Amino acid sequence: MLTAILALGTLAALFGLLLGYSAIRFRVEGDPIVDQIDNLLPQTQCGQCGFPGCRPYAEAIAGGEADINQCPPGGDSGIQALAELLGVDPKPLNAEHGEHTEARVAVIDEQTCIGCTLCIQACPVDAILGAAKQMHTVIARECTGCDLCVAPCPVDCIEMVPVERALATWKWPYPQGEHRPIADTGS
Amino acid sequence: MVDLLQQPLDIVGGLRLAANKAQSLRSPLRAAPIPERLIVPLGQHIGDPAEASVEVGQQVLTGQVIGRSLNYIGAPVHAPASGTVCDIGDYPVAHPSGLKATCVVIQSDGQDRRAETGLRMPAALAADPADIRQRVRDAGIVGLGGAGFPSAVKLNPGREVELLVINAAECEPYISCDEALMCARPEEVIAGIRIMQHALQARQVVIGLEDNMPAAFDCLKRGLEAVGETAIRIMPVPTVYPAGGEKQLIYALTGEEVPSQGLPADLGIVCHNVGTAAAVARALGQGEPLISRIVTVTGAGVREPCNLEVRIGTPIAELVAACGGYSDQVTRLLMGGPMMGISLTSDRLPVIKTTNCILAASDAEAPAPAAARPCIRCGKCAEVCPAYLLPQQLFWYAHARDFDKVQDYNLFDCIECGCCAQVCPSHIPLVQYYRFAKTEIWDLERQRARADVARQRHEFRLERLEREKQALEARRAAAKKGLETREKSGDADAKKAEIAAALARVQARKSGQAATPGTGAPDDSANTSKANR
Numbered sequence: 001m002l003t004a005i006l007a008l009g010t011l012a013a014l015f016g017l018l019l020g021y022s023a024i025r026f027r028v029e030g031d032p033i034v035d036q037i038d039n040l041l042p043q044t045q046c047g048q049c050g051f052p053g054c055r056p057y058a059e060a061i062a063g064g065e066a067d068i069n070q071c072p073p074g075g076d077s078g079i080q081a082l083a084e085l086l087g088v089d090p091k092p093l094n095a096e097h098g099e100h101t102e103a104r105v106a107v108i109d110e111q112t113c114i115g116c117t118l119c120i121q122a123c124p125v126d127a128i129l130g131a132a133k134q135m136h137t138v139i140a141r142e143c144t145g146c147d148l149c150v151a152p153c154p155v156d157c158i159e160m161v162p163v164e165r166a167l168a169t170w171k172w173p174y175p176q177g178e179h180r181p182i183a184d185t186g187s
Numbered sequence: 188m189v190d191l192l193q194q195p196l197d198i199v200g201g202l203r204l205a206a207n208k209a210q211s212l213r214s215p216l217r218a219a220p221i222p223e224r225l226i227v228p229l230g231q232h233i234g235d236p237a238e239a240s241v242e243v244g245q246q247v248l249t250g251q252v253i254g255r256s257l258n259y260i261g262a263p264v265h266a267p268a269s270g271t272v273c274d275i276g277d278y279p280v281a282h283p284s285g286l287k288a289t290c291v292v293i294q295s296d297g298q299d300r301r302a303e304t305g306l307r308m309p310a311a312l313a314a315d316p317a318d319i320r321q322r323v324r325d326a327g328i329v330g331l332g333g334a335g336f337p338s339a340v341k342l343n344p345g346r347e348v349e350l351l352v353i354n355a356a357e358c359e360p361y362i363s364c365d366e367a368l369m370c371a372r373p374e375e376v377i378a379g380i381r382i383m384q385h386a387l388q389a390r391q392v393v394i395g396l397e398d399n400m401p402a403a404f405d406c407l408k409r410g411l412e413a414v415g416e417t418a419i420r421i422m423p424v425p426t427v428y429p430a431g432g433e434k435q436l437i438y439a440l441t442g443e444e445v446p447s448q449g450l451p452a453d454l455g456i457v458c459h460n461v462g463t464a465a466a467v468a469r470a471l472g473q474g475e476p477l478i479s480r481i482v483t484v485t486g487a488g489v490r491e492p493c494n495l496e497v498r499i500g501t502p503i504a505e506l507v508a509a510c511g512g513y514s515d516q517v518t519r520l521l522m523g524g525p526m527m528g529i530s531l532t533s534d535r536l537p538v539i540k541t542t543n544c545i546l547a548a549s550d551a552e553a554p555a556p557a558a559a560r561p562c563i564r565c566g567k568c569a570e571v572c573p574a575y576l577l578p579q580q581l582f583w584y585a586h587a588r589d590f591d592k593v594q595d596y597n598l599f600d601c602i603e604c605g606c607c608a609q610v611c612p613s614h615i616p617l618v619q620y621y622r623f624a625k626t627e628i629w630d631l632e633r634q635r636a637r638a639d640v641a642r643q644r645h646e647f648r649l650e651r652l653e654r655e656k657q658a659l660e661a662r663r664a665a666a667k668k669g670l671e672t673r674e675k676s677g678d679a680d681a682k683k684a685e686i687a688a689a690l691a692r693v694q695a696r697k698s699g700q701a702a703t704p705g706t707g708a709p710d711d712s713a714n715t716s717k718a719n720r
Binding site for chain 2: 038041042043044045053054055124125126127142144165166167168169170171172173174175177
């Protein structure tokens, strides 16, 4: 009886120590699921989901505070990817948060710009270049098309235009017509 | 260690197609007239387009650089004829998207005055390989077989080269430009091959052609004997489409397989097109950059099919005119062959460096695609796939837009030869699905890269805002602390004394003003002068 208790007690202590050691030795910094969700988000930092950026939204999803269908820039493919990652059913985009649009880029009408710097302060990725009372311009390559600079502009000189199609980034369209593979032996 | 086989192998899969090359080989190779207007796209190769280095209105000479390339993977563009630059702008080019691309338009003066290019290298076979590569690059030479990869990059594989394969196995039906070149100018081809061998320091060289080109074989053989070259082997491979695919030809000649998603260089092999070799010989031998190429103009839709030496930038309509014009059978115009060519919507598009064939096809030659039916899983596509793929699985997943799965089935090993679609009894446009999936995956990768940059910039911005906030707080704290310390340290009395002194001064001034207005203390005069100002 006593040997059994002793043996089990020793084992428990050993495993306890082992677990305690590994908890310290193999500690994972941060929450990996948040990183994984964040990796699937489009990083426009537009805030349409109701959170101040993509990472806060990822944290909210991981914490169960937000649904996976609140990201209009990610669109259906983004929702699909999130659903696969989290093992839940995909659902249509929540229209309350906006609609999925083609990729866009902000363009400043440099003739109208008064150099107020409000858009520079609004840009989440520092993609607007300029100084007080100097003309501003958007670095198109860095612009995520988030729309956040449009509202603060006091002279309405910022326009969102669709990204120009270029030969290098052209995509073959999905083939026209119904080419359904036979789905199952029943049909 | 790579060795050539004694007897070349049959490629895996593939199709035996009617060659249809005799039509265009009936008449000898000749030069097409220089058109009045040449439209020269600045992006004719893989990699970023060149940058225009001329201005509208400028006079240019034949062979003068009109587009500079700044990237390693790139090629300059040269004026194909002398004349005046009349426009630099967006023009339609031969691309499945129908999008426009930046082109330099040259109004030819008809005199074809040549520029001194400085490309000539009389002793190329004794020169430094790096010098040769630089000149090949300066000559704007890209792979003329179809892909248009800058040749100078391929002459620098970064490892020892065992075998240089010269790809002359023009496997696609109708196309005969390489065969015409080998028959007409074997000495140029051989000179180019020797320069390439020297540049690569390749141990062995082989010219791989199909066994249905006896005339080209004989011409090359005589050419090799004439210069006493014994190290270059000519090997005919069985005529099966697509034996001219790079990986397929290497397999047929050596029995080695290029690894999945790998390069021939991984095996110590480099493969160049035979037309590219001739272009190298022209550049280094005669100082002529890549301003022309041989184009097969064929099909039942043209009256006199033939091979033409064409200046880059010549509109396709001019080529057809040089071949006697359209016949009444023409229904479709293709750039490239019937298997891999792209449909053209207009014949005003220019010939570019990679244009090997213009096929004016009749209804019988390029029938309209039949209505597709569901896949019945017959497996014929897998039998003919030269890349050991499972086309029906690729189709299944591309159709479902499952881009992870489609890559698990090695989509990127597909060479888009079209064999699977050709044999499909359900007429499913399989290659279109693979192209769709490939470009979609590349687009996702680009988006991911952009998102990573955006995330980094956003995080950096948050960090910066935080830093600024902390700096502000630190400044405020410091100011507050300074105030407190001053209050705390015993100079409260000093402050009181200061206030008392100020009060006394005011008192004194008041009394002084009452006594002698106008003249008083120097303080006062200062005050009045201030007031008067």
